[in-house]
Amino acid sequence: MDTRGTRSYLYWLYCQFELITCSYLMEPWEKVLFYTFNAAMLLALLYTAYAFLPGHLGSAMQSLLQLSGGRQDS
């Protein structure tokens, strides 16, 4: 019952995505193109987040600590 609820909800979400981005109107090959492009963009975003975010966050924390440490000294 629960899976049926979530599945139909997911289907509804998918329909909303189709309607909003006009992919409801596209021919099948256009849809393939559009979804591939979207998926590629999403993957690239996720990969960049995975690869760089810990490093960026770490160095940001370091510089923040240095700043507050330096201020305490003076």
Place this chain on the structure above:
Amino acid sequence: MANPSAVCNGHLHHHHHQKQNNLLKSGLCKKNGITKGMKKNGVSNGTLYKKTFVEHFEQAPMYVAVLTFVGFGVGTIFGYLRDFMRAWGLEKRNIAAEREEQKDFVPLYQDFENFYTRNLYMRIRDNWNRPICSVPGPQFDLMERVTDDYNWTFRFTGRTIKNVINMGSYNYLGFAETDVNALKTVTIELQKYGAGICSTRQEMGTLDKHVELEKLVAKFLGVEDAMVFGMGFATNSMNIPALVGKGCLILSDELNHTSLVLGARLSGATIRIFKHNNMQSLEKLLRDAIIYGQPRSRRAWRKIIILVEGIYSMEGSIVRLPELVSLKKKYKAYLYLDEAHSIGAVGATGRGVVEYFGMSPDDVDVLMGTFTKSFGAAGGYIAGKKDLVDFLRTHSHSAVYATSMCPPVAEQIIRAMKCLMGLDGTTQGLQRVRQLGKNTRYFRRRLHEMGFIIYGNDDSPVVPLLLYMPGKIGAFARRMLEKNIGVVVVGFPATPITESRARFCVSAAHTREMLDTVLNALDELGDFLHLKYSRYSKSSHPELYEESRLEPED
């Protein structure tokens, strides 16, 4: 065109019997020299409107506009992609193209102008131009149509879809009927006169039927005389050039119909646009026109005419007639009122917006209307003072060159009008008007309760339901057809780009069951397509609804 009661000497003769509070108003009249339309039963707070004028133009939440633009953006990108593929021969061209031999000449087809038509309209084109094969009554039959190549060509399967509920035809009073008893006189006239006229009004095309119809129209509207024409669009576009010319000023509402715009442009007069139904904007234009006169010579304008419609068919809004009439009297302008959708549909006895606001038809200089919408026929009329109509009989392009109305159609209008006025001995006409009012109010109330965004006045039978996103236009129309309901959806060129809508035309012939079927379907579809954007839905918070009735009307 001066109204004698506007001359203010503190003593208005035909209002002797007014109550004390109206004499107080005439005291005001002494001060600023204008009168604001004294009404007989003394509205003590001095308002122009006898009943509340509630119009809704709710704005959707911001994310809706953003998502609409996202949709159009994706559509445009794919449009460019397809155009590129067509230009480079990767895809078959279905649009008009020149022959090889003509390639060196000036191009015939400017491709970019039709970008929107080619790339967005074509994808959802199956929702328009659907051929019907029965009378456009409350239900009708559709010919089934399929496409093999994504709407570039269609073919008919030969089957018909029967009894589709008709929410798109302008059949406000339900006179589009095939009942034999109702059409008895029309059949007799068809056998007596035939179908064609074969002449224009000024040559041999004026029949006794036209004279009878014109007298009836004048009596119906309460004016001196009227003239009828064979086509509603042509009534506007051919008669405005006869009334105004160079050196005149036309003040036209932003959202006027194409026939009014065409007539105004053909006349050669200067056209200025005021914001939709906005009397402050109009007053500013009037003052500028009178103070500054014509552009270079600074002479006074020969004529100032204001073009408005009774009900605007894309918005469902009703014109603010009382304020308009007081403005026109103050600044000595003329008023041309196009009652295409409002004649027969509003007013206690169906006489249009003039009756709806309780005003006299003498206040409007040119009353124009069509018989296409409420009377189930075709054609238009112009009514007003006898001098005006006599002038039009000689000077209108339509009278000189266009074929006049054909006799069976004239008889249909005569029988519909007699029914409305009660001259056929029954109260059927009045019942139809009342039924239309009931249906309109019920339909609008239920849609508001469900949470859709509806535009327009609460009393107008034209109900635009906002869809906003281009993807939903096609989905909405197709799914409604699957549920056996025919609707009209409108998109970009006819409406602003972010405000595409579905337009319902309520009819007196719709029964409560039909309206309930439609409303249930809309409820379901609204949930599935997520169309219920309204933040003022009535049912859950009645006190909130009362607050929102005072929301600004623009």
